[in-house]
Amino acid sequence: MSQIGVDTLRKEAWDKVTGAAKYNSDRLESNMLNARILTSPYAHALIKSIDTSKALKSDGVLAVITGDYLPVLTGSIIEDRPPIARDKVRYFGEPVAMVVAHSEQEVMKATKLIEVDYEPLPVVNSINQSISSQAPLIHENIGKYFCPDTTVQPRAGSNLLDHVRIRKGDMDRGWNESDIIIDLKTFLPQSDHLAMETRNAVAEILPDGRVVISTSSQAPFAVKEEISKIFGIAEGDIIVNVPYVGGAFGGKATVDLEFLAYIASRAVGGRKVRIANSREEDISSSPSKVGTESTVKMGATNEGIIKALEATYFVDCGAYAGTGPRMAKAIASDCTGPYNIENVHCDSYSVYTNHSYVTSYRGFGHVAFTFAMERAMDKLANSLNMDPLDIRMKNAISEGDTLATQAKITLSNTGDLKACILKLKESINWEEGNRIVEPNGMIRAKGIGCFWKTSNSPINAASGVAITLNSDGSINLNFGATEIGPGMKTTIAQILAEKMKMDIDNIHVFMEVDTQLSPKHWKTVASMTTFMVGNAVIKAAEDLMEQLKSLAAIVLACTPEELDVKGQRVYLKDDPDRGIQFKKLVQGYEYPGGSAIWGPIIGRGTYIMKHLVPLDLKTGKGKTGVSWTLGAQGVEIEYDPIRYTYRLLKAATAIDVGKVINPKTARGLIMGGMSMGLGLGTREEFIYSDNGMLENTSLRTYKLIHFGENPEYIVDFIETPQIDGPFGARGLAEYGILAIPGALANAISLAVGMDFDKLPISPELIWKTKTGGKYDSL
Amino acid sequence: MIKIAKATVLNLHINGEYREVLVKPSDTLLYTLRNLLGLTGAKPGCENGDCGACTVLIDNRPIKSCLILTVETIGKRILTIEGLKDVPIQKSFVENWGFQCGYCTSGFLMVCHSLAQIHPNANDHTIEEWLQSNLCRCTGYEEIENAIKSILTGTVRT
Ligand code: FES
Numbered sequence: 002m003s004q005i006g007v008d009t010l011r012k013e014a015w016d017k018v019t020g021a022a023k024y025n026s027d028r029l030e031s032n033m034l035n036a037r038i039l040t041s042p043y044a045h046a047l048i049k050s051i052d053t054s055k056a057l058k059s060d061g062v063l064a065v066i067t068g069d070y071l072p073v074l075t076g077s078i079i080e081d082r083p084p085i086a087r088d089k090v091r092y093f094g095e096p097v098a099m100v101v102a103h104s105e106q107e108v109m110k111a112t113k114l115i116e117v118d119y120e121p122l123p124v125v126n127s128i129n130q131s132i133s134s135q136a137p138l139i140h141e142n143i144g145k146y147f148c149p150d151t152t153v154q155p156r157a158g159s160n161l162l163d164h165v166r167i168r169k170g171d172m173d174r175g176w177n178e179s180d181i182i183i184d185l186k187t188f189l190p191q192s193d194h195l196a197m198e199t200r201n202a203v204a205e206i207l208p209d210g211r212v213v214i215s216t217s218s219q220a221p222f223a224v225k226e227e228i229s230k231i232f233g234i235a236e237g238d239i240i241v242n243v244p245y246v247g248g249a250f251g252g253k254a255t256v257d258l259e260f261l262a263y264i265a266s267r268a269v270g271g272r273k274v275r276i277a278n279s280r281e282e283d284i285s286s287s288p289s290k291v292g293t294e295s296t297v298k299m300g301a302t303n304e305g306i307i308k309a310l311e312a313t314y315f316v317d318c319g320a321y322a323g324t325g326p327r328m329a330k331a332i333a334s335d336c337t338g339p340y341n342i343e344n345v346h347c348d349s350y351s352v353y354t355n356h357s358y359v360t361s362y363r364g365f366g367h368v369a370f371t372f373a374m375e376r377a378m379d380k381l382a383n384s385l386n387m388d389p390l391d392i393r394m395k396n397a398i399s400e401g402d403t404l405a406t407q408a409k410i411t412l413s414n415t416g417d418l419k420a421c422i423l424k425l426k427e428s429i430n431w432e433e434g435n436r437i438v439e440p441n442g443m444i445r446a447k448g449i450g451c452f453w454k455t456s457n458s459p460i461n462a463a464s465g466v467a468i469t470l471n472s473d474g475s476i477n478l479n480f481g482a483t484e485i486g487p488g489m490k491t492t493i494a495q496i497l498a499e500k501m502k503m504d505i506d507n508i509h510v511f512m513e514v515d516t517q518l519s520p521k522h523w524k525t526v527a528s529m530t531t532f533m534v535g536n537a538v539i540k541a542a543e544d545l546m547e548q549l550k551s552l553a554a555i556v557l558a559c560t561p562e563e564l565d566v567k568g569q570r571v572y573l574k575d576d577p578d579r580g581i582q583f584k585k586l587v588q589g590y591e592y593p594g595g596s597a598i599w600g601p602i603i604g605r606g607t608y609i610m611k612h613l614v615p616l617d618l619k620t621g622k623g624k625t626g627v628s629w630t631l632g633a634q635g636v637e638i639e640y641d642p643i644r645y646t647y648r649l650l651k652a653a654t655a656i657d658v659g660k661v662i663n664p665k666t667a668r669g670l671i672m673g674g675m676s677m678g679l680g681l682g683t684r685e686e687f688i689y690s691d692n693g694m695l696e697n698t699s700l701r702t703y704k705l706i707h708f709g710e711n712p713e714y715i716v717d718f719i720e721t722p723q724i725d726g727p728f729g730a731r732g733l734a735e736y737g738i739l740a741i742p743g744a745l746a747n748a749i750s751l752a753v754g755m756d757f758d759k760l761p762i763s764p765e766l767i768w769k770t771k772t773g774g775k776y777d778s779l
Numbered sequence: 780m781i782k783i784a785k786a787t788v789l790n791l792h793i794n795g796e797y798r799e800v801l802v803k804p805s806d807t808l809l810y811t812l813r814n815l816l817g818l819t820g821a822k823p824g825c826e827n828g829d830c831g832a833c834t835v836l837i838d839n840r841p842i843k844s845c846l847i848l849t850v851e852t853i854g855k856r857i858l859t860i861e862g863l864k865d866v867p868i869q870k871s872f873v874e875n876w877g878f879q880c881g882y883c884t885s886g887f888l889m890v891c892h893s894l895a896q897i898h899p900n901a902n903d904h905t906i907e908e909w910l911q912s913n914l915c916r917c918t919g920y921e922e923i924e925n926a927i928k929s930i931l932t933g934t935v936r937t
């Protein structure tokens with residue numbers, strides 16, 4: 002039976018419904034010490050003094066650590082962030098001290114006894130304030146930081162971290178050819194990943210100096226590399242282990258608590274120390290999703306063909322660079338959305354503010370430009386009196402077009418957008434009309450949007466797979482991608498089972514990642530695991546089969562070419578009854594009369610991204626990924642014009658994934674993405690007070706979508722194979738989120754009859770927009 | 780009335796067994812289960828009553844174990860995910876893809892299991908009322924809805 006396109010149950014399914022699945026937060030050992038941070042109550046302030054004496058005397062306390070102990074700067078793009086603040090704090094929630102004590106209770110008590118004297122500074126509380134010429138400097142040393150990413154150019158004496166430019170075609174020509182020009186401004190606030198398992202890490206330094214870290218991370222290899230680099234420890238002396246991860250969504254792709262865990266352990270002589278965020282710390286102290294503001298101007302002909310796009314994006318990276326500039330780059334390089342636009346001018350700026358610092362978040366910045374582009378498309382359609390769906394069809398990207406980065410589009414590296422749009426048209430019953438006034442006065446409205454995204458990965462992003470075998474002929478599969486929820490451990494096993502033509506139950510997957518045992522996988526991010534590890538596992542299967550055939554050829558007295566593999570058996574193609582089972586081969590073959598040959602068979606396979614080119618600093622020419630999965634989405638709402646409220650009726654996605662490996666898993670991922678997109682659209686945002694304090698740091702004030710608030714979900718897959726993908730598959734895990742906020746805003750704008758270019762869209766915002774906020778005494 | 784003023788050895792009834800455990804008056808049940816008894820199926824997600832990841836059953840009713848003190852459970856029957864053995868909702872979650880990362884799953888399972896016992900004929904409204912106590916960040920909830928509906932009488936879906 003084929004394993005591709007089959008709803009194979011997750012390998013870890015029964016672990017997860019019995020409580021047997023262990024997450025890093027479940028690693029509670031009696032010999033562990035507990036660490037906890039004290040966080041800044043100010044968004045921007047000088048630290049005048051820290052008095053730790055009372056805390057040090059508190060019961061059970063072993064150490065109280067401030068930024069002066071092991072002063073280092075961290076950051077994968079710009080080294081600008083001390084793990085514990087020194088001299089000044091730059092955001093509300095920043096760690097200012099850390100206590101290590103025996104029990105959770107003792108550490109909590111002692112943290113409260115630390116006395117910090119702050120001198121508040123003027124706060125940079127918005128992008129506008131950040132770029133104003135009078136803005137206070139958040140980083141006095143901005144021009145002097147070391148930048149591991151050599152393409153970023155922080156501007157000395159400013160709050161500007163980086164500026165990415167896209168210059169494609171001839172803007173003058175584009176505007177000249179346009180009959181109509183529309184423009185808009187958008188605003189998307191910062192918000193949180195809100196993985197249900199808060200970030201947590203355990204560190205220990207062994208007597209011989211080896212550092213052992215276990216953590217809830219998407220990037221165990223990055224943890225190893227960063228700890229090595231920052232603290233000058235040989236990489237081989239660092240072991241990072243990651244068990245099941247309780248959700249991540251990009252938020253665990255950066256090294257964060259691992260630094261603190263290491264510092265804490267070092268401060269207590271290498272003893273094992275655990276640090277775990279409370280929900281409030283996870284929201285306010287650890288990195289969040291970027292905020293963005295944009296100005297978009299688009300020109301088109303009367304027929305609705307887009308001729309020019311000029312876009313400016315500002316990315317609110319918060320107090321430290323984090324991964325912000327890389328997302329700003331992603332926004333610029335894919336800024337057209339899946340539309341063919343010949344003349345593009347885009348500037349994408351990363352700025353510091355006194356907000357939470359940021360890291361990757363599902364969609365890696367693509368939600369921001371998708372929102373702007375999809376609002377722009379609807380405005381264009383509106384101005385031209387065209388059907389919003391038709392105008393997207395007319396401009397849909399296709400083979401032979403180029404990206405804003407001038408990279409070539411092929412059917413294989415994108416897919417068939419028109420097929421997706423047509424599928425969506427059917428699934429959301431577009432024909433019945435997109436704005437319908439019901440007899441009871443309610444307004445049913447539909448909005449749509451198209452999306453695409455690529456990996457924006459480093460040039461050398463790579464994966465490896467190692468396979469060993471058991472004496473019963475079953476396979477052990479080991480690779481470095483962490484199981485954060487999308488079920489990739491199972492997907493990769495499916496690909497292996499298909500390649501080996503064997504029963505997937507006989508493939509045992511190493512569910513954890515251990516950097517000492519598992520072949521490196523860049524990071525479990527960018528929806529690239531199936532693509533990268535899938536390609537590597539295919540190579541590993543080929544390697545394995547080649548060895549098995551070579552050995553079997555000796556035993557069966559034939560050439561390897563005459564052999565085939567199926568059902569854990571090697572056999573002669575022309576005489577399938579003649580063969581030998583894996584179990585007789587995998588640990589070496591033993592001749593009946595004695596003497597043995599070969600030895601344990603080990604399979605290996607690797608993959609590395611090919612032909613990626615960094616963006617040219619002046620024109621943005623380059624290639625940022627190997628594929629751009631694309632698709633179309635729709636949202637249907639029911640709007641109550643009396644109460645200014647709305648209900649979510651339907652959310653639909655039609656996406657070209659190349660090949661669906663596991664349909665139910667794929668559907669689940671797309672639905673989960675849509676759910677997060679609806680969260681961004683309807684409620685999720687960081688609310689900062691006038692002095693930059695984050696006000697909604699708990700799940701009671703930071704609201705998520707609850708059971709029953711979800712709409713009906715519709716998911717359709719189009720399968721235009723990616724030639725270099727495993728069985729034709731492209732990435733899909735993040736994609737459900739991408740155009741949902743834009744489609745929702747389009748639906749609401751249409752229903753209400755006013756423009757909504759800012760997220761989230763609450764009934765209050767609708768009421769204010771519609772009435773100007775009058776009658777609020779009622 | 781029992782008065783517990785300092786750390787005391789309690790005999791708690793958990794998953795059908797009596798377990799002796801040293802409890803301080805301020806310990807939450809979540810803490811006792813996870814840190815002292817190794818029953819880590821109940822998860823901390825907020826420790827504030829907002830997420831439901833820590834849900835266990837006390838005398839068959841779902842309770843957020845971060846919101847109840849261990850001393851309050853004396854003489855009550857505590858059931859955690861580790862005590863659920865092959866009940867229909869577990870299979871149903873597996874077959875309906877009712878989870879991704881699985882971190883919210885124990886909590887949802889406990890709520891669903893209790894719902895199925897107490898309201899085997901629950902209608903949509905009751906299901907929603909019960910399941911709104913818990914949060915899942917990975918799924919779109921549809922899978923969880925399918926899972927619970929497939930074990931409730933009268934709403935069996937194919
Ligand atoms: S941890 Fe108890 S409700 Fe969230």
Ligand code: FES
Nearest residue numbers: 879880915916917
């Ligand atoms: S499965 Fe991850 S939070 Fe529900």
